[in-house]
Amino acid sequence: MPSPLHVQFVAAARGGPWSITSVTAIVGDPLPTASSLTVTEVPAGSGTTGPADAAWALHGIVSNERYVEREEKTRLALVQEGLGRPGATSGALIPIHKSDAWWQLPQDDRRAIFEARSSHIKIGLEALPAVARRLHHCRDLGGPFDFLTWFEFAPEHGAAFDDLLGALRATEEWDYVDREVEVRVSR
Numbered sequence: 300m301p302s303p304l305h306v307q308f309v310a311a312a313r314g315g316p317w318s319i320t321s322v323t324a325i326v327g328d329p330l331p332t333a334s335s336l337t338v339t340e341v342p343a344g345s346g347t348t349g350p351a352d353a354a355w356a357l358h359g360i361v362s363n364e365r366y367v368e369r370e371e372k373t374r375l376a377l378v379q380e381g382l383g384r385p386g387a388t389s390g391a392l393i394p395i396h397k398s399d400a401w402w403q404l405p406q407d408d409r410r411a412i413f414e415a416r417s418s419h420i421k422i423g424l425e426a427l428p429a430v431a432r433r434l435h436h437c438r439d440l441g442g443p444f445d446f447l448t449w450f451e452f453a454p455e456h457g458a459a460f461d462d463l464l465g466a467l468r469a470t471e472e473w474d475y476v477d478r479e480v481e482v483r484v485s486r
């Protein structure tokens with residue numbers, strides 16, 4: 300088994316392939332604004348701080364899936380596309396923290412909220428294959444967020460991505476989101 304992929308998101312005044320177009324606090328504390336974002340695969344154990352000139356650096360791990368069931372996994376695999384498509388010049392990094400109330404729930408209650416009552420995957424599938432995504436876990440790394448969610452899409456699918464955000468934020472699952480920052484980027 301390859302070890303899980305470690306990924307660092309570094310915001311700085313310059314240097315990244317992605318230009319930061321906006322940083323918006325949706326719930327809770329914001330992140331400092333910066334001009335550029337770099338997304339780098341880093342060795343495990345390389346720390347969470349980033350370079351000295353970084354405005355901020357966030358570190359996550361592409362971990363195993365927690366909620367997805369076999370039939371959903373099959374449907375996702377049929378339609379989802381990978382990162383790095385040449386036309387996908389718009390992106391978003393959305394770091395998210397969920398409340399203690401969420402983390403105290405047993406796994407079956409969390410799955411019920413996530414999909415049976417919030418239709419996270421069903422809603423998400425409507426945005427595929429236009430939006431490519433990668434989920435990074437970071438709760439166990441001790442940083443300020445539990446998840447770093449990353450999305451790439453062509454500019455003409457920006458409205459579909461906005462609709463997706465609106466639909467997910469209206470769900471019961473989002474009642475448990477107590478910090479969310481939307482970092483929009485383009486390249």
Ligand code: HEM
Binds near residue numbers: 422424430446448464
């Ligand atoms: C592009 C369409 C999307 C699809 C197909 C999708 C699909 C999924 C799937 C399958 C999982 C479960 C992974 C697992 O089994 O552990 C997941 C988790 C997650 N997604 Fe999405 N998603 C989409 C969009 C979004 C967006 C736009 C956001 C943020 C605004 C988001 C935030 C999250 C978070 C935070 C989790 C982790 C939930 C947890 O473990 O508590 N997703 N997503």
